[in-house]
Amino acid sequence: MKTPTIEIKGLVKHFPIKMGFFKTLRAKIVPEVHAVDGVSFRVDKGEILGLVGESGCGKTTTGKVLVGLIPPTQGEVFFEGTKLASFSEKELRKLRRKIQIVFQDPYESLDPRMSVFDIVAEPVRIQKVAKNETEVGEMVRNALEEFDLVPPEEYMYRFPHELSGGQRQRVSIARAFILNPDFLVADEPVSMLDASIRSEVLKLLLSMQKKLDTAFLYITHDIALARHMCNRIAVMYLGKIVETGNTDAVILKPLHPYTEALIAAVPVPDPTARRIRVTIKGEVPSAINPPPGCRFNTRCPHAMEICRKKEPPLEEVSNRMVACFLHTKKAKK
């Protein structure tokens, strides 16, 4: 088996809740938000993994831990077989050249006081990849051209407020790709864009990814878009992966009741196929006190006795991994 570009094992990230001084004196334990609770997956070279889930399920936190923006509470991240934690600060900085991220909101992720040129050139300058400023200019120009911001001269000296949403997002993608990263995290890169512009940006992302054979983690709440973009998907619920496998296999025949509900809830742009079916009730419980046993048991239509007591392990069931007693039991029989 070849080494995956990125692999995480048992990733846990808890955020302590901020309390006032007097409250901390009285509190026995500091309550924590269990943002990510034991997540493992790998992304191979040239592969696109979609991380799908509702807001608050921990998908963005996972992405941030992967690129090293926040340290994990527990668990390990391996980049090309080496533990990230074993790197020194200096080595990490070098490594960041190979790991890049595109953020959700192009209105907030670009410095309003930097020109497009400076924004795109920033990683080149920090990593000291270019010999001199002319080379930096050359690289920036190529990157802008690559992402359809042509002629580059017209966009280079503009500031973010002079660009449309789609153009801004292309700038931040150009910035992420300028150092030819081996691993890219894209956190909802098109959720703020209009439909007509969305697919243009996605196409650019995909063609670049193919060209560089980047390992790609695509984080999204939109399972329909994930179907279009990804080779594999992982569905998250309250900090855990509940189902993961080949995109088509999972979407056409979901096994976990949550995945099933998620797919059934997505509106379909075809009036003859009207079929919104709400199979589950209520809303996501709080991540401060996640329910015991299977985290989905409070909303699951098939919840059994065991689901309330024991946590289902993520096990292989017919061409995918599922964490649900409905299926793991069958597999054992």
Place this chain on the structure above:
Amino acid sequence: MALLDVENLKMYYKILRGEVKAVDDVSFEVIAKESLGLAGESGCGKTSVALTLLKLLPWNAKIKGGTIRLTGEDITRMSDSELREKIRWKRISMIFQGAMNALHPTYTVGHQITECILKHENVTKDEALERATKLIELVGMEPERVQRYPHELSGGMKQRAVTAMALACNPDLVIADEPTTALDVIVQAQVLEVMKDLRHRLGVSMLVISHDLALIAETCDKIGIMYAGKIVENGDVKYIFKEPLHPYTTKLVSAFPSVIGPKTELSSIHGFPPDLLKPPPGCRFHPRCEHAMDVCRQKEPPLIQVSNRLVACHLHGGKEA
């Protein structure tokens, strides 16, 4: 007769640099008990249409022409007090965009629903509260929730509460402006289900405004596609999604991915929507259109009947003429 008949409606915003033609010659109708979806990208004027229907406009907005007839009565000619007494909430109510944040944080949900009943109808406080409780139950919440403050409710609950409020005075038409943005898919599906169910049970008409074509496909009978302040195609959802005629509709429909059926390539439209201060001459879509002809740059295509719908495109107007 149509419940709501909008004809040649024009509404411009006046700003220092000129006039923003946000709604420009828009005509459509909503038939009783039917739901119409107005779809389009951000800035195409769909919310402006909704606000004009209730005349909830800022000081710099002017209705420049056209009529809005609600069962024959012209709303554009009514004074503010007449509108308040006869139309708003009693006949047309609205679920505002970001409705979750439209609730007042320091009053209970029940108080806010009774307030609008008391303002519009001659009933006692107790009767109003009783009605509010019934409405809350109607949208699938426990009746105790009337005593709750907005911060004690989740996003989906707040959305339901606002929906209940819109139904408080038994209106004929409910305008829902992006009723489910900011909600997660599963909660969105729950809210949509409630809205659909209510529509059938109470027989209210709806005008749903959304950028999400998939949402309109699931909830509406008719759809009007807006682009740069104009309606470019209008008709039955079944026909329009199956066989869109206007090039903009075609692109927009295929820009939405689906979780069912075969995977299709997502289309995109090059460029961006025009500046409504100076919209392009002729057809407003021509700078981005793949089929643009000479006539498109010069003459504005009228919205005309083509087979089973209305289209404003020279490609299809020619065949009929």
